[in-house]
Amino acid sequence: MKLDIESGRITVAADDLAPLLDLTAAEFRDRMQSGRIATRSEVGEGEDAGRLRLTFQDDRWKVQLICAADGTVLQRLRVPVGRDPQPKPSGDQS
Numbered sequence: 265m266k267l268d269i270e271s272g273r274i275t276v277a278a279d280d281l282a283p284l285l286d287l288t289a290a291e292f293r294d295r296m297q298s299g300r301i302a303t304r305s306e307v308g309e310g311e312d313a314g315r316l317r318l319t320f321q322d323d324r325w326k327v328q329l330i331c332a333a334d335g336t337v338l339q340r341l342r343v344p345v346g347r348d349p350q351p352k353p354s355g356d357q358s
Contacts, residue, residue, distance in 0.1 A: 267335035
């Protein structure tokens with residue numbers, strides 16, 4: 265996966281990012297337009313200079329992409345958020 269970075273504007277293909285959030289490209293576009301996916305971009309400083317960190321989060325997943333200045337994805341992180349995806353058995357006291 266590679267991002268397109270032009271004049272400070274970052275573009276990522278929905279077809280590339282949607283599966284990381286367990287969505288189709290159409291669902292991803294709809295949720296982005298309706299604001300149900302939060303986004304954040306950060307520019308690296310110090311030893312992280314020349315890198316970007318992009319975060320995409322919906323009600324189930326948080327995805328972070330660490331990218332080189334040319335848009336090459338160097339690292340991907342995907343973690344569940346919100347409710348525990350594995351319900352505890354009934355009667356579990358923990």
